[in-house]
Amino acid sequence: MNVLHVASEVAPFSKTGGLGDVLAALPRALAQQGASRVTVVSARYGSVDPQRHGLAKRLRKLTVNVGGQHFEVGLFEGRLPGPGPQVTVYLVDHPLFSDRPGVYGPPSNPGEGYPDNALRFALLSQAAISLARELSPRPDVIHAHDWQAGLAVYYAQQAEWETPPATVFTVHNLMFQGLFSLGEVQSLGVRPELLTPDGIEFYGQASLIKAGLQLADRLTTVSPRYAQEICTPEFGYRLDGVMRARSGRLSGILNGVDYDRWSPWIDGALPARFGKPPAELEALSEEAFAADLSGKARCKAELQRELSLPVRPKTPLLVMISRLTEQKGIDLLIEWLDAELQNRGEFQFALLGQGEPAFEQRLRMLAERYPTRLALRLSFDEGLAHRLEAGGDFFLMPSRFEPCGLNQIYSMRYGTIPIVRAVGGLYDTVVDFDARSRSGTGFTFLPFTVAAVTNAVRRALSAYHSDESSFLALQKRAMRADFGWATSARAYLNVYKQAQSGK
Ligand code: ADP
DSSP: OEEEEEOSOOTTTOOSSHHHHHHHHHHHHHHHTTOSEEEEEEEOOTTOOTTTTTOEEOSSOEEEEETTEEEEEEEEEEEOOSSSSOOEEEEEEOHHHHTOSSSSSOTTOGGGOOTTHHHHHHHHHHHHHHHHHHSSSOOSEEEEETGGGHHHHHHHHHSOOSSOOEEEEEESOTTOOOEEOHHHHHTTTOOGGGSSTTTTEETTEEEHHHHHHHHOSEEEESSHHHHHHTTSTTTSTTOHHHHHHTGGGEEEOOOOOOTTTSOTTTOTTSSSOOOOOHHHHHHOOHHHHHHHTHHHHHHHHHHHHHTTOOOOTTSOEEEEEEEESGGGTHHHHHHHHHHHHHTTOSOEEEEEEEEOHHHHHHHHHHHHHOTTTEEEEOSOOHHHHHHHHHHOSEEEEOOSOOSSOSHHHHHHHTTOEEEEESOHHHHHHOOBOBTTTTBOSBEEEOSSSHHHHHHHHHHHHHHHHHOHHHHHHHHHHHHHOOOOHHHHHHHHHHHHHHHHTTO
8 A cells, every 4th residue: 555645744844733743653653554655745844944854855846737837846855753664755845835934824823824825735735746646656545634735635636647546635623624715726726617515615715625525535534533523513614514425434533642752651851750551550569550650749749849839749730731722622721710719729730831812811810810829831842741741630621622632642641630521532532430430541521611620620639539549540541541553554544445445
């Protein structure tokens, strides 16, 4: 199986969120699970330094035709770092990418988007297909990700091939749809017949995510639950009708996590190491496990010191690392925090994140009012993210919707018990705690209300205080949960086969 991925991000070259991480890991996992060749095509943004990444510039340029306009693009070639079989990365080089400081928009306000984003990502999509037609052997499958690569599916189907590749399209977040004017999208070479509601028209505009959703042989999204949810009006962002119509071709496959970076026994960002690989943990007696967690206790004390919170081993410490947006339920979090802090709830809370200025402002005011119980860091800090995962007792994620979510998975590996709203990937990865049957890996709630968060946190704190042995067992179950990439990569290989056989 020879697979070519098209995506607007691939870490470590570029990353603004989970998409970049998936493109860093999934291609390698596919190669490890037996794909004969895996290639990634993305863009060389101004922020990518070819020298630092050891990228080689291909001598011959590629001529790319976007709606009759011809672009000469360069290609940087490199490899995804990491052990195992090699994955080749091609970064398309053109001033439309390299002359900008940001990936999607100006760094001061990325959400705004560059005005020519339709053309930029059409160019990336068409360049990927032009390159695919030159490669030998040709790819069997073109796997396109999110709206930026929606047109790659269309262009692949328009191109001439001896044997046309199958196409797979993955939705990482249905909220971002790539909406542009019909005229602009027609100028990218899209046939007018396609610019209808049955095609890619969307309430008077053209939707590039809809191109991927309507045209690809198979669709996937990043968790089984999110695959069901996006077929409903509540989560479908007005595309639920399209999703329902194509639900027979849609699979939900959980993102894996990179345990080489997120395991507390090898994590260089921590003041003390603890934990063990799942198979070794299983064999530990309760005493040996509790002794091992003394490393976690040290991480907690150091974290409290770092955040200028009182160093109290027995006060539960709730943590959160998040973009501060409505998607992540920050409005609900603030309402709940405000009420609990006023009620003198017995816990400390630490939050690392950045996002909407109104949320930052309200959080800042709370942190000023309750400095001994709320620590706030409005920055992007990878090291602190690791120390929060290690030093916290609980990790809170009250998301409105969550396609997959990574932090709840990291936190389990660090024995930091997730308290999550049971939506999307949170539903699929966290099992609600049950004291009697000694089962579960966290605490879940469903209504998007302060009462529901309050109740879930109270249950969590009561488990923390009431029965040490039961809480230790909960931590051990969470630390043993395994969400590596191998299983997910095998599921993708299956989807590729289904796409090829037209099922
Ligand atoms: P999303 O991709 O929707 O933002 P995820 O939970 O899937 O949410 O992944 C977010 C990733 O970004 C995680 O690796 C998380 O640790 C990291 N992250 C988010 N905000 C920050 C921050 N302020 N500092 C450091 N890391 C962050």
